[in-house]
Amino acid sequence: MTVAELESSPEDQPSDGFIGYLPSILWQRRWLLLIPGLLGLVAGVAAAYTVPSTFRSSALLLVESPELASDITGGRATNSIEQRIAKIRQQVLSRPDLIQLIETNGLYAELREAQPLSELIEEMRSATTIAPVNADVAANQGPSTIAFSLTFDYPDPIKAQVVAQGFVERLMKLDATQTAREAAGTVQFLQDQTDDLAEQVSTLEGQINQIKAANGTALASAGMMMMSGSGGSAPSQIAALQRENAQLSAQLTTLASASDRDPAVVAAEAQLAGARAVYSDNHPDVRLAQQRLVEAKQFATRNIAMQNTAMATIRQQIAANNETIRALSSAESTEQAREIAMRSAQARAPAITEQIAQLQARLDSLRKNYDLSATKLIAAQGAAKLAEQQKNERLSVIEPPVVADSPHWPNRPLLIAGGPVAGLGLGLVLVLLLELLARPIRGVGALQRITGEIPLVVIPTVREPRRRPRLFQPKRRKARRVALTD
Template identity: 35%
Template sequence: MEEHEGGLSAAEAAAALWRRKYWLAVPAVVGTGVAAVVALLMDPIYQSSATILIESQQIPTTLVASPITSYADERIAKIRQQILSRDNLIELINKNKLYPDERGKKQLADIIEMMRSAIQVDLVSANVGSRNAQGGKATIAFTLGYQYSDAAVTQDVTQQLTGMFIDADVRRRTEQASGTASFLSRRADELRERLDKIETQITEVRSRFNGALPDQVLASSQNSASLRSEIARIDIEAQGVVQSNAMLAGQIQERSSERSQSELAQAEANLAKLSAQYADNHPDVRAAQELVMRLREADYVAVAPVRPVMTQQLQAGRSRLALLDRRRSELEAQVARADRLVGLSPQAAYELNNLTREFENLNDQYQKIRDRQMEAQVAANLEAEEKGERFTLVDAPQMPEQPIKPNRPMIVFLGFLGGLGFGVALTLLIELLLKPIHGRAAIVRLTGHTPLGSVPLTRHGLAANDDRSFKTRILQWLPRRAHS
């Protein structure tokens, strides 16, 4: 006969659990007891927390721009990293004598990580419009909590952490505001020095190209033309004086010997001509002057005295020619200078325009930096007077009255469930492995045949035999019954 095997039905499983109810009760009781002992042995963990409000700047930003460009959650994250640094946590641990039991058992790095995980920072957001890119959400407050096994120490450490957060925020904002003002001040000083240097260069260019500057070149050109007109006038006047002297010399010559007077007149005319063309120190002019002097001496000896008036007029004409010659030389020098300045005008304009353009650009930057510096200084003053955005403690840390963990009732309940589950699993496992026969359903499941009848158990009958003997007899009896 082939044995038909299968799983337990729900009714069989329930019956098996009922038959072995003590197998369920004992693990449940043991699990509950163990869980209760564990719950009692676990150290209570208390939590103290503080709520810190992020207050906005008291003065409108339209009047004074805030120097803080980062969002509150970003600042909180940076401050959290600063506060939870290794050095700060070591200082807190030593100051408050935290984790005394763990110090002899664990490494310092593990203890620091324990404390870091015991500190919680939870942000509180609200819809404040389109203040940032997160759908109009902005952080308006945050809660700072600390968990430890001693309630009083928990409160003290939370208070210290709260003070460290607020102080760090004030310090960061003040340093940022004052640092911005200092940076802008240094930048303004640098630009001011460059502006002073360029102003000195502009003054030097104006001095070096005086008369050739763009606003002076027209006057230099007009001055050159005026000087040339003056030279032409002097040439005309000199020509007239030369002619007058020639006439006087002719009249004087009539009273002198014809030969000497003619030579003197020619020499004087030549001298006047050369004087009109060259300076007094010119070799030709000097030679002509010496010739005139010799001829005059000779004429004075040979010629009879002439009229004093004519002699004075002739001498006056000669003096005038000398004066006109000197004046002409001066004017020619002035014309040369004016022409040189006009020629230097493009170079002067180029250098002056470059310096002026650089000065204007730097001056614009300087004015903008100065405006920003003033704003930054006002913002720094706001931070110093605590008028800017700041952290405000609205809910101070309190002494925790009840521990937040362990949850002892839950631990005991879980111990009960664990023990009960172990008993159920053990009972069902035994039923599946040993396959004891209890009732008609078990016979059908094992043999595939329906029994013809059933004999009830009696106190002194089959009850005295074990299940396996009964099963063996049934299996031996059924085939014989089937063949009869």
């Protein structure tokens, strides 16, 4: 074969890789595949019939939906079923409960002398499975967990069923107890919170009412313009009354001076004295003077009575005016005090209003929290009532644990089939590892990659096909040799 023919030959190009020689490699190293495969088959058969059998007892628990709609009960006040089962699982698989099950049912009798109790408990925990069963439902349709499976593995099928039944009973009891206890605890917590908020609301309302009662004038004057006073009417009235009293006092003085000595009486007395000085008492002029004196005194008496009446009237008017003056003065003082108090209240009104506004804001926030807490309390009370009547979300056994009629482990067909498969896989790994370590030269491409040159001649290996021996061929060869000898 020439160099040009070698360069143009596609099967001998350096592009030939490891995959192209894989069938020949496997045939060349076939014993590395067959021997591990046979050993794996033997090991699988031996394991299938020598590994101790383990029986599984399982139960299926259904998560029943609440009997009443969530809009009637106010929603769920308890934890989700997954959280409840997680808590219950920790309680079911607690150390005291497992020790009680081990001692009651005589579990792991052969291992008690060789292993400590803590290892037996861990082995029992690993043999127990509590797993949720999920369903393909939309995310907006609520939780997808609709059931739970409980399994227990043990070499004795009867004891496996008894222990699984004990787990189921314990699980159901704890679920009902825990749901009721959590509902009652939620109700108590919300009740305390609602009572505390109600007390705070009442206290704030009392503070606001007390501030309003103590500062009614300031609050009434807040936002109100200061009303003007009487416009000076009281002082002018007082001055007018005082002027009127001065005039009445002058009249009273005049009347009092006029009542001391009547002029007509004085003149009649003077005329009588003059007549007596000239005439005797029986003289007609003296008697006439006496008569005029008597008449003057009678007239003076009438005038004095009238003057006294007028003076009493004037005194009463002066007293009435003085009383009016005192009333006007008192009213003016009261008005001035009211104006001063109003101005002071107006000065204090902004601070009091701000204080009341802050307390009112706190009161509104507390009322909102109180309403929210009261709503939650009603929902929690409904949930507690449902838990008490067993009408909320709960567990029910739909498949109780039974005695297994066949072992769960080992899976003999799987072990028997898996042994040779694992052996062949191990042999394939050995073949590939040996090929990578030995790195034999296979083909022109590998030689060219090593030397960097193209070989001049390629000598193919020609193997003569084996011929099957024929039945009568040895006899013919023997006859031919005999003929040649002759």
